[in-house]
Amino acid sequence: MTSPVTGSGEVVLDHGSGAQLSHELISLIVETLGDVYIGEMEDSAMLSLPASRIAMTTDSFVVDPPFFGNGDIGKIAVCGTVNDLAVVGARPLYLTLGMILETGLPIDRLVRVLTSIRETAREAGVLIVCGDTKVVRKGEADQIYLNTAGVGVFERTPLRMRDVRPGDRVVLSGPIGNHTVHLLSIREGLGFEQRVLSDCAPLNGLLDDLFTAVGEGAVHSVRDVTRGGLAAVLHEYAASSGHTIRIEQAALPVQFETVMATDMLGINAIHAANEGCVCLFVDPSAEQEVLAALRSHRYGADAVTVGEVTEDAGAVVLMRDADGRDSVVEELQGSELPRLC
Amino acid sequence: MGKIAVLTNDLQADVVHKTPERTSAMAEAQPHFTAFLDEMRRRGHAVYHLQLVNLPDDPNVERDLDGTLPLQRGSEGAAILADFLAEGDVVVEKNKDSGFYETELHDRLQEAGVDTVLVTGLQTQICVQTTAADAFFRGYNVWVPSDCVVSGNPEDRDRALEWLGGYCATVADSKEIFAVLDAEGGLPRKVVKILP
Numbered sequence: 240m241t242s243p244v245t246g247s248g249e250v251v252l253d254h255g256s257g258a259q260l261s262h263e264l265i266s267l268i269v270e271t272l273g274d275v276y277i278g279e280m281e282d283s284a285m286l287s288l289p290a291s292r293i294a295m296t297t298d299s300f301v302v303d304p305p306f307f308g309n310g311d312i313g314k315i316a317v318c319g320t321v322n323d324l325a326v327v328g329a330r331p332l333y334l335t336l337g338m339i340l341e342t343g344l345p346i347d348r349l350v351r352v353l354t355s356i357r358e359t360a361r362e363a364g365v366l367i368v369c370g371d372t373k374v375v376r377k378g379e380a381d382q383i384y385l386n387t388a389g390v391g392v393f394e395r396t397p398l399r400m401r402d403v404r405p406g407d408r409v410v411l412s413g414p415i416g417n418h419t420v421h422l423l424s425i426r427e428g429l430g431f432e433q434r435v436l437s438d439c440a441p442l443n444g445l446l447d448d449l450f451t452a453v454g455e456g457a458v459h460s461v462r463d464v465t466r467g468g469l470a471a472v473l474h475e476y477a478a479s480s481g482h483t484i485r486i487e488q489a490a491l492p493v494q495f496e497t498v499m500a501t502d503m504l505g506i507n508a509i510h511a512a513n514e515g516c517v518c519l520f521v522d523p524s525a526e527q528e529v530l531a532a533l534r535s536h537r538y539g540a541d542a543v544t545v546g547e548v549t550e551d552a553g554a555v556v557l558m559r560d561a562d563g564r565d566s567v568v569e570e571l572q573g574s575e576l577p578r579l580c
Numbered sequence: 581m582g583k584i585a586v587l588t589n590d591l592q593a594d595v596v597h598k599t600p601e602r603t604s605a606m607a608e609a610q611p612h613f614t615a616f617l618d619e620m621r622r623r624g625h626a627v628y629h630l631q632l633v634n635l636p637d638d639p640n641v642e643r644d645l646d647g648t649l650p651l652q653r654g655s656e657g658a659a660i661l662a663d664f665l666a667e668g669d670v671v672v673e674k675n676k677d678s679g680f681y682e683t684e685l686h687d688r689l690q691e692a693g694v695d696t697v698l699v700t701g702l703q704t705q706i707c708v709q710t711t712a713a714d715a716f717f718r719g720y721n722v723w724v725p726s727d728c729v730v731s732g733n734p735e736d737r738d739r740a741l742e743w744l745g746g747y748c749a750t751v752a753d754s755k756e757i758f759a760v761l762d763a764e765g766g767l768p769r770k771v772v773k774i775l776p
Contacts, residue, residue: 427640427676427710428677428681429676429678429681429714430680430711430713430717433717434717499747499748502743502747503710
């Protein structure tokens with residue numbers, strides 16, 4: 240699409256004016272999203288839900304860079320919200336799509352993002368029901384920011400943090416740290432970006448297969464391991480349960496090249512953000528069954544137990560090294576690594 | 581057996597003289613560094629200079645305090661320092677830390693039949709480290725002459741050399757490297773165990 244204003248095929252301020260250029264841009268968006276977009280251009284989407292209980296969530300996405308080796312901000316925007324719905328046990332159905340575009344963004348880059356949104360939404364089985372587009376002046380945003388809100392329905396008992404109890408096994412669905420290393424490597428050209436790829440993926444299929452296979456009660460709670468990494472998730476659960484959570488250092492699934500990169504960068508993989516990894520709190524009697532179910536899915540092939548919720552009172556997280564020594568896993572005070580999602 | 585090439589990183593005024601510490605470290609290293617390059621050339625090994633050029637639209641580029649973009653293409657500060665250049669050397673522009681990141685370096689080395697690279701220059705803990713790691717991932721036999729890498733802070737250099745030796749490269753000083761070349765006619769590849 241070439242803008243009549245600039246003739247350069249770039250986003251211009253008038254694309255967000257609500258006037259003719261806005262309509263042209265919206266047509267392009269709708270056309271590119273194709274059959275995953277079911278909006279009717281009313282001020283609100285009007286939807287029927289096949290359940291009386293729904294889950295809702297929202298997330299904003301400012302990832303830098305917006306395009307990376309095996310994904311982009313569009314893929315992350317769908318996966319992030321789909322995964323937030325799936326981890327509480329809901330079936331994701333609908334997403335909204337809000338976009339903030341910087342003047343000068345090439346239209347073909349926007350189309351790339353929209354295409355990625357379409358393909359990821361198709362994989363996740365969700366529909367885009369409404370959207371919004373705003374355009375800001377050059378320098379007021381960095382190319383493109385997205386927001387997605389999501390609605391899912393409960394066809395099973397919701398999973399809650401409060402249901403975690405001592406003895407629960409802590410299971411990870413896959414390696415940690417890869418998304419962070421991939422993005423940092425692209426930002427600075429560190430040489431790891433071809434070897435370490437982002438794990439960004441919609442995990443609702445994995446979790447649906449798991450819950451179907453193991454039945455209710457086997458998995459007490461699930462959380463996606465995003466900003467703050469595994470450490471943040473474990474601290475949240477330790478605080479909520481009032482019990483110490485202990486993980487085994489040797490059991491943590493970290494790709495060799497990711498170990499190299501995190502060692503070089505002075506960061507710890509347990510603090511690194513991920514976009515396609517969930518942490519599950521599993522009834523000990525169902526541990527092997529859960530692992531087998533996870534490993535039968537392509538997004539859970541490397542699932543592994545990394546620790547357990549102990550009987551010990553005290554909301555701390557401990558890491559046991561190969562010599563059996565425990566050390567406290569500190570929670571980061573702030574984000575050392577901004578804009579990873 | 582493939583050919584051996586020397587890769588230098590960022591031997592440019594804007595990098596070398598960015599801080600007094602770097603200038604001083606480079607002054608100390610320069611005599612044996614240039615002697616190493618001369619001897620490698622004399623033995624028939626090519627020298628590739630990786631020239632860091634900052635692109636104006638790169639949001640991650642570190643600007644000077646006054647907002648000036650250092651290392652601009654064609655600028656004096658971006659030129660490879662004359663003391664390190666010789667006839668026949670190859671200059672390859674790069675825009676990020678690793679000399680392989682979206683550059684023609686890998687293709688040129690492959691065309692030349694190079695399978696072993698000796699990674700030198702500054703800073704050890706950034707461009708040398710990332711270029712060496714990238715070379716390792718691309719299948720090169722990687723050596724790092726410990727007396728031909730420079731950092732403003734010697735602790736950064738030592739930590740980077742330890743990392744390189746631990747993960748992906750053979751670290752030895754230039755005298756040892758020439759001794760190995762004399763004794764074996766080449767530089768043996770370090771066996772690195774990649775964990776599953």
